[in-house]
Amino acid sequence: MSENKQTIRLEGLCIGYRGKHGVKEVAKDINASLYAGELTCLIGPNGIGKSTLLRTLCAFQEKLGGKIFIQDKELSDYKDKELSKKIGVVLTHRPQIQNMSVEELVALGRSPYTGFWGKLEKEDKKIVADAISLIGIEILKDRMIQNLSDGERQKVMIAKAIAQQTPIIFLDEPTAFLDFPSKIETMQLLRRLCKNNGKTVFLSTHDLELTLQIADSIWLMQKDRITIGSPREVAQSGALESFIEREGITFDKDLLRVIINK
Amino acid sequence: MFRNSGKLIFVAVVIIVLLLLNLLLGSVKIPAADVLGILLGDRSNEIFSNIILKSRLPQALVAIVAGAGLAVSGLQMQTVFRNPLAGPSVLGISNGASLGVAIVVLMSSSLAGVSLSRMGYVGDAAISIAAIIGSLAVMALIVWVARKVKGNVTLLIIGVMIGYLVTAIVGVLKFFSAEEDIKAYVVWGLGSFARVSGDQMLLFVGMMLVLLPLSFLLVKTLNLMLLGDDYARNLGLNVSRSRTLVILNSGVLVAIVTAYCGPIMFIGLAVPHLCRALFKTSDHRILVPGTILTGAALALLCSLVARMPGFEGALPVNSVTALIGAPVIASVIFKRRKDDVRE
Numbered sequence: 001m002s003e004n005k006q007t008i009r010l011e012g013l014c015i016g017y018r019g020k021h022g023v024k025e026v027a028k029d030i031n032a033s034l035y036a037g038e039l040t041c042l043i044g045p046n047g048i049g050k051s052t053l054l055r056t057l058c059a060f061q062e063k064l065g066g067k068i069f070i071q072d073k074e075l076s077d078y079k080d081k082e083l084s085k086k087i088g089v090v091l092t093h094r095p096q097i098q099n100m101s102v103e104e105l106v107a108l109g110r111s112p113y114t115g116f117w118g119k120l121e122k123e124d125k126k127i128v129a130d131a132i133s134l135i136g137i138e139i140l141k142d143r144m145i146q147n148l149s150d151g152e153r154q155k156v157m158i159a160k161a162i163a164q165q166t167p168i169i170f171l172d173e174p175t176a177f178l179d180f181p182s183k184i185e186t187m188q189l190l191r192r193l194c195k196n197n198g199k200t201v202f203l204s205t206h207d208l209e210l211t212l213q214i215a216d217s218i219w220l221m222q223k224d225r226i227t228i229g230s231p232r233e234v235a236q237s238g239a240l241e242s243f244i245e246r247e248g249i250t251f252d253k254d255l256l257r258v259i260i261n262k
Numbered sequence: 263m264f265r266n267s268g269k270l271i272f273v274a275v276v277i278i279v280l281l282l283l284n285l286l287l288g289s290v291k292i293p294a295a296d297v298l299g300i301l302l303g304d305r306s307n308e309i310f311s312n313i314i315l316k317s318r319l320p321q322a323l324v325a326i327v328a329g330a331g332l333a334v335s336g337l338q339m340q341t342v343f344r345n346p347l348a349g350p351s352v353l354g355i356s357n358g359a360s361l362g363v364a365i366v367v368l369m370s371s372s373l374a375g376v377s378l379s380r381m382g383y384v385g386d387a388a389i390s391i392a393a394i395i396g397s398l399a400v401m402a403l404i405v406w407v408a409r410k411v412k413g414n415v416t417l418l419i420i421g422v423m424i425g426y427l428v429t430a431i432v433g434v435l436k437f438f439s440a441e442e443d444i445k446a447y448v449v450w451g452l453g454s455f456a457r458v459s460g461d462q463m464l465l466f467v468g469m470m471l472v473l474l475p476l477s478f479l480l481v482k483t484l485n486l487m488l489l490g491d492d493y494a495r496n497l498g499l500n501v502s503r504s505r506t507l508v509i510l511n512s513g514v515l516v517a518i519v520t521a522y523c524g525p526i527m528f529i530g531l532a533v534p535h536l537c538r539a540l541f542k543t544s545d546h547r548i549l550v551p552g553t554i555l556t557g558a559a560l561a562l563l564c565s566l567v568a569r570m571p572g573f574e575g576a577l578p579v580n581s582v583t584a585l586i587g588a589p590v591i592a593s594v595i596f597k598r599r600k601d602d603v604r605e
Contacts, residue, residue, distance in 0.1 A: 060492055084498030095489045096344065099544045111486055111497040117547065118482035164497070 004035035007168055007200040008057070013066035015049060015056045023064060026052045030066070032219065032228055034202055036167065039187075039194045041211045042204040044221030045243070050204040053221070054172050057202070058089055070168070084112035088161030090171040094153050095145070102140045102148070102156050106131055109163030131162035134197075135189065151182035158189065169193070171203035175210075183207055187214045208244070212256040231256060266541050266548045273555040277326070280562035284322040285314060288569055317456070320463045325455040325565040326558040327470035328523045329533075331515040333557025334477045336530030337537070337549055338512040341484045342505055343418050349531035350516040352418065353404050353509070354425030355397045357432075359520035360451065362396020363389050364432040367447045368439035387462065389450060390521045397517035400424060404513070408506055414491075452578035453524035455565050466522045473515055477550055480508055484546040528583040529564075533557045539594045560587060 014028040026049035034040055042050050055061045057068060059075055068075040070086055078086065088109070097105070109131070110124045120128070132138055135155050145153065154174055161169050171190070175183040187207075191214055193199045205211055211218065212231040220227040220239050227239035234240055235253045244251045250259045285297050292310050300311045332350055339348040350356060366388055407420050436444055450457075458466050483504045486494040491501050519526065537552040538544065564582040 058492075058496060060495060080495070080500055081498045084496060087496065089493065089496040091490075091492055093490070095493060097488050097544055099538055099542055100488065104543075104545060105489075108485065108489065108497065111482065111499075114482075116479075116482065118485060 004037045006033050007036050008034040009069040011067040014064040016064050036200050037198050038216040039191050040202045040217040041215040042219045048221045088164040088166040088169045090157045092173040097145050100145050106159045106163050109160040128163050131159045135159040150177045168200045277559045285318050321456045325561040328519045329557040329561025330554040331519045332530040333533035333553040335512040335515040337534040337553045338508050342508045353421035355401050355513045355516050356520045356525045357425040357428040358400025359393035359397040361428045362392035364435050366392035368435045368443050393521035401513035450524050453526040453580040458522045481546045532587045
């Protein structure tokens with residue numbers, strides 16, 4: 001289906017929570033792959049398990065069953081340090097930090113590579129500077145994190161993930177809280193990272209129309225199933241209609257647009 | 263970075279000045295030349311050299327290491343719990359020390375038939391040991407809980423609850439105790455840099471000189487923890503192990519300081535805030551040495567004020583730390599807020 005190199009493979013993955021009162025399955029039997037150089041977006045209704053899936057893939061929580069291969073190695077076989085050089089993460093919530101400059105925060109992305117003190121070598125400093133210029137936030141470099149807008153802060157966190165130099169980047173709703181131009185800008189930025197830098201980018205989002213225009217591949221999570229394919233394929237399958245359409249809302253399969261019937 | 267090294271050196275100079283003032287000033291007037299002579303080994307005036315070497319110098323040294331320990335411990339707690347109101351006492355570790363002391367002091371007359379408050383030196387040693395055992399016991403409990411629960415807030419709440427529980431037990435003990443024992447316990451609770459002397463002092467300072475450098479080992483860990491658990495984990499940090507290590511380091515420091523000086527409030531809570539405002543950074547490579555030095559300086563200042571003529575022995579350290587510290591810190595933080603707005 002894709003000529004790009006496969007970086008992540010899920011085989012019969014089952015995700016959810018293990019609690020005192022037994023196991024709560026959120027989704028099961030997920031078989032899918034992610035590819036280098038592709039922007040893949042995870043969509044679906046609230047509470048369907050998008051964050052759970054992302055958290056499981058980040059190894060923040062344990063899977064209930066099945067297999068996750070990151071570059072052909074099972075996720076659970078990775079050591080913390082090793083994994084931090086494979087997967088970079090950007091989360092919805094902003095870290096509440098006072099008195100840390102943008103540059104210092106991006107530099108923390110070098111932590112998996114730096115020694116005991118976290119001291120940056122010449123090489124690290126160059127990588128940090130490159131990450132900052134790649135995202136285009138040079139003018140923010142010396143600003144304090146607490147004085148940034150949400151959109152600026154999100155870019156800084158993406159720059160952190162770039163400095164981390166991981167082939168894979170996961171983002172949990174990176175466009176939430178952003179104004180509309182910033183949403184588009186962030187998505188374009190992520191798309192460039194895939195195309196120009198060969199990263200595997202996987203993100204969850206609720207910005208449906210934007211996603212349909214820009215994503216290479218869509219994972220639509222619904223109750224008991226995940227529909228995977230290019231935006232057009234997923235639209236043609238009818239899954240998008242069943243997700244969106246209800247009283248007064250229709251989905252145009254050909255234009256990939258949501259129509260509101262006033 | 264360079265500017266901050268300059269500030270660190272400045273604080274170090276302040277410490278030296280305060281140390282000298284601590285040696286010079288006191289109820290007995292000793293000329294500066296004599297003080298210098300005594301420090302250089304002149305023992306001709308026995309009274310003066312006793313005052314300097316057995317009272318003022320030990321007291322200053324105790325203040326330095328105690329202030330440093332409390333301050334860095336407070337910084338660690340605030341970072342781990344991402345809570346600006348966290349301090350060394352927040353997990354009930356110093357309450358644990360109080361419980362240890364309460365058991366020994368308040369129960370001694372009913373159990374052993376002899377009041378510890380009359381036992382002098384042996385009594386002091388017993389109190390220190392009891393305080394260490396009490397606080398380490400609470401800390402062991404906290405560390406055990408820390409490995410069971412995931413959330414920081416949950417851990418914080420459990421810590422505070424343990425603190426209340428321990429305070430309640432102390433209250434019950436007090437109710438059944440003799441009056442003079444209660445007085446001894448209350449005096450211990452006021453805090454003092456002067457209670458430790460002789461070999462005890464050397465032991466205390468020695469232990470702190472081993473423990474304080476250990477806090478430097480956690481600098482990178484603390485920096486990553488600023489980002490929150492998920493980001494920290496993604497950057498390769500073993501979050502639960504790191505949390506346990508920081509609590510251990512911070513807890514042992516508080517336990518030992520509390521054992522020898524009593525529960526000293528305020529320094530641990532306030533100095534980290536003072537340092538963040540002073541150094542304008544949240545980088546622990548600066549903040550850890552910064553809090554250690556600033557904590558030592560503030561404790562020396564408080565110890566100096568507590569011994570000012572007229573107050574001689576009348577002011578407990580706990581009152582002074584708050585009396586001096588609160589306005590200083592409030593003004594610094596207030597000023598910083600205004601700076602922020604200007605930006």
